[in-house]
Amino acid sequence: MSQVKTKLMQGNEACAAGALAAGVCFFAGYPITPSTEIAEQMALHLPRVGGKFIQMEDEIGAMAAVIGASIAGAKALTATSGPGFSLKQENLGYAALTEIPCVVVDVQRLGPSTGNPTAPSQGDVMQARWGTHGDHPIVAFSPSSVKEAFELTVKAVNVSEKYRTPVVLLLDEIVGHMRENVSLPDKVEVVERMKPANRENYLPYKLDQEVTPLIPFGEGEYYHITGLFHDESGFPNLVPELVTKKMDRLMAKINNHKDDLIITDEYALEDAEVVVFTYGASSRSARRAVKEARAQGLRVGMLRTATIWPFPEEKVKAVAEQAKAIVVPEMNMGQLIYEVERVAKGEADVVGVNRYNGEIITPEEILQKVKGLMNGATN
Amino acid sequence: MLQINVENLRMQKLPHIWCPGCGNGIALSALTRAIDKLGYDHDEVAIVSGIGCSSRSPGYLNFNTLHTTHGRAIAFATGLKIFKPKMKVFIVTGDGDCTAIGGNHFIHAARRNIDLNVILFNNNIYGMTGGQASPMTPFGRTATTAPYGTVERNFDIMELAKAAGATFCGRATAAHPRLIESLIVKAAQNKGFSVVEAMLPCPIGFGRRNKLGGPVEMMKYLEENSVRVQKAQKMSEEELKGKFVIGEFYNKPAPEYIEEYDKIIAKLKK
Numbered sequence: 051m052s053q054v055k056t057k058l059m060q061g062n063e064a065c066a067a068g069a070l071a072a073g074v075c076f077f078a079g080y081p082i083t084p085s086t087e088i089a090e091q092m093a094l095h096l097p098r099v100g101g102k103f104i105q106m107e108d109e110i111g112a113m114a115a116v117i118g119a120s121i122a123g124a125k126a127l128t129a130t131s132g133p134g135f136s137l138k139q140e141n142l143g144y145a146a147l148t149e150i151p152c153v154v155v156d157v158q159r160l161g162p163s164t165g166n167p168t169a170p171s172q173g174d175v176m177q178a179r180w181g182t183h184g185d186h187p188i189v190a191f192s193p194s195s196v197k198e199a200f201e202l203t204v205k206a207v208n209v210s211e212k213y214r215t216p217v218v219l220l221l222d223e224i225v226g227h228m229r230e231n232v233s234l235p236d237k238v239e240v241v242e243r244m245k246p247a248n249r250e251n252y253l254p255y256k257l258d259q260e261v262t263p264l265i266p267f268g269e270g271e272y273y274h275i276t277g278l279f280h281d282e283s284g285f286p287n288l289v290p291e292l293v294t295k296k297m298d299r300l301m302a303k304i305n306n307h308k309d310d311l312i313i314t315d316e317y318a319l320e321d322a323e324v325v326v327f328t329y330g331a332s333s334r335s336a337r338r339a340v341k342e343a344r345a346q347g348l349r350v351g352m353l354r355t356a357t358i359w360p361f362p363e364e365k366v367k368a369v370a371e372q373a374k375a376i377v378v379p380e381m382n383m384g385q386l387i388y389e390v391e392r393v394a395k396g397e398a399d400v401v402g403v404n405r406y407n408g409e410i411i412t413p414e415e416i417l418q419k420v421k422g423l424m425n426g427a428t429n
Numbered sequence: 430m431l432q433i434n435v436e437n438l439r440m441q442k443l444p445h446i447w448c449p450g451c452g453n454g455i456a457l458s459a460l461t462r463a464i465d466k467l468g469y470d471h472d473e474v475a476i477v478s479g480i481g482c483s484s485r486s487p488g489y490l491n492f493n494t495l496h497t498t499h500g501r502a503i504a505f506a507t508g509l510k511i512f513k514p515k516m517k518v519f520i521v522t523g524d525g526d527c528t529a530i531g532g533n534h535f536i537h538a539a540r541r542n543i544d545l546n547v548i549l550f551n552n553n554i555y556g557m558t559g560g561q562a563s564p565m566t567p568f569g570r571t572a573t574t575a576p577y578g579t580v581e582r583n584f585d586i587m588e589l590a591k592a593a594g595a596t597f598c599g600r601a602t603a604a605h606p607r608l609i610e611s612l613i614v615k616a617a618q619n620k621g622f623s624v625v626e627a628m629l630p631c632p633i634g635f636g637r638r639n640k641l642g643g644p645v646e647m648m649k650y651l652e653e654n655s656v657r658v659q660k661a662q663k664m665s666e667e668e669l670k671g672k673f674v675i676g677e678f679y680n681k682p683a684p685e686y687i688e689e690y691d692k693i694i695a696k697l698k699k
């Protein structure tokens with residue numbers, strides 16, 4: 051992969067650059083701190099490449115427009131933050147059920163409500179999973195650096211097309227606004243929307259296929275799309291057996307591909323007695339804390355996940371079997387920690403380090419917690 | 430006798446879900462006839478709806494059809510049309526769908542003058558949920574949520590559309606199916622945001638509760654109380670009380686959103 055020259059860039063800018071690199075050609079949004087730069091970048095660059103940008107009247111409309119454009123064949127993305135993410139939920143569920151590819155970027159800020167618009171948070175990880183009503187599959191990624199904001203935006207677009215699913219990209223105010231030197235590739239691997247091998251008797255929702263190719267409107271096969279439960283043709287059908295089949299297929303198309311979706315990395319994990327499980331901006335402090343602990347001769351390691359949903363169960367399970375304790379730093383009152391506890395099943399102590407006041411979690415705080423656990427463990 | 434071209438219907442999806450005497454079918458068939466008159470290919474037509482009895486129409490129509498979420502049809506259609514301007518987009522929406530929950534999208538699409546055609550199925554009530562008041566329930570009429578008569582004033586959608594920036598608007602009733610059809614044709618021919626309001630009987634959700642009689646009486650009521658725009662202009666406010674003014678209200682071109690945006694793209698290419 052060839053590299054362009056190194057550039058000082060903001061996370062939100064990198065996200066927009068990633069979207070463009072992945073072939074996003076439609077953006078609809080509504081301004082909200084700390085995500086607005088993404089919309090501004092898209093407004094600037096999309097028309098230059100023949101793409102379309104629209105500032106909608108609210109986030110509900112933006113989410114709807116993105117789905118509408120995707121149905122017409124666009125790779126489509128929207129970006130928002132907390133309050134706007136709440137407004138997008140109904141139509142996010144529509145995209146999940148109707149299997150329309152799209153990407154929703156949520157640059158997390160401190161909530162609830164207007165909270166603190168300029169302060170970071172990781173308070174939306176559960177909303178990303180369960181924000182829309184009803185069971186549904188979802189994929190969510192969370193970068194911890196500017197470079198990764200670029201890479202995961204590309205990945206998010208690719209995954210949404212490959213699996214015909216909405217994908218959530220959880221940035222936070224730190225990653226979104228932080229500037230770092232990055233060298234971005236001038237070419238990335240791009241997944242194009244699948245085309246059906248055989249157009250005869252096109253069914254947009256085949257039951258015996260995990261993902262059926264989606265033929266955009268206006269390209270020869272006119273059919274029906276609805277947010278009601280539907281049969282293979284897309285027409286409403288509420289027969290319970292069909293609903294079960296549809297739901298099972300929806301979940302399977304994500305759950306059968308965890309290898310493709312779950313991205314994690316490890317640091318000093320081999321012999322670790324205490325493991326810091328981390329994601330997003332908090333993992334920057336976590337890495338420093340682990341480094342410091344190792345320098346002090348403590349057997350501490352780190353497991354970082356870039357994929358929030360589906361949750362990296364296998365990795366966390368392995369860590370729980372190996373370690374005495376797992377520390378979970380989060381800029382919220384403890385959200386993903388519930389998943390860690392669920393998977394650890396008591397094999398390891400699971401302890402949170404939490405900030406929910408708009409301040410970042412410092413390496414010292416994590417180190418202190420780790421040390422306390424190490425002492426406890428040796429006593 | 431008004432004919433309907435069966436090629437425009439998904440015959441295998443019939444019978445429809447509507448009550449006997451419902452006016453939705455009248456507007457739906459006017460829409461299919463208008464599309465025939467316009468000579469559009471099935472594949473270049475997209476019909477987008479929200480949620481409600483009326484919004485179930487697209488399922489029966491043999492085109493690209495999109496049944497979205499309550500109130501959001503115009504916003505879905507906005508994305509679709511912007512990305513694929515060759516599509517001829519018709520939005521089928523109820524009075525609640527369009528003017529309550531979807532009111533914001535409606536006025537902003539009008540303001541942009543984006544080339545979309547809204548066919549507003551106005552039955553003065555929330556039909557699907559069983560007869561609650563809508564922003565187009567006339568003052569004083571009853572509904573399940575206004576058992577003593579609504580004290581809210583109703584929208585005049587022609588005035589609202591025009592004020593918000595729509596470049597074509599017209600109104601007809603179920604008793605004037607040919608007028609609905611011709612207004613839809615003109616709406617589609619207008620390069621910009623067009624609104625056609627079709628006043629339709631909902632005998633179950635609205636008529637019964639308001640003692641307007643059955644479907645036949647409701648149709649008669651619509652017919653007898655309709656006044657053409659031209660005639661209405663010569664009538665006093667007093668004379669127009671309780672009347673429905675029908676016909677073409679407004680038709681004045683203005684810069685269209687997508688064409689304007691495309692000019693920017695073209696300029697940047699140079």
Ligand SMILES: Cc1ncc(C[n+]2csc(CCOP(=O)(O)OP(=O)(O)O)c2C)c(N)n1
Pocket residue numbers: 480481482483484499522523524525526527550552554555556557558563
């Ligand atoms: C977000 C949301 N709120 C409420 C509803 C419930 N609901 C379904 S249809 C409807 C009203 C429909 O009335 P109208 O748009 O006038 O259409 P009609 O049924 O009369 O044709 C409502 C409130 C819903 N589906 N979604």
Ligand code: SF4
Pocket residue numbers: 446447448450451452453482483552556557630631632633634635
């Ligand atoms: S409730 Fe009213 S609008 Fe709905 S199908 Fe029945 S008559 Fe038609």
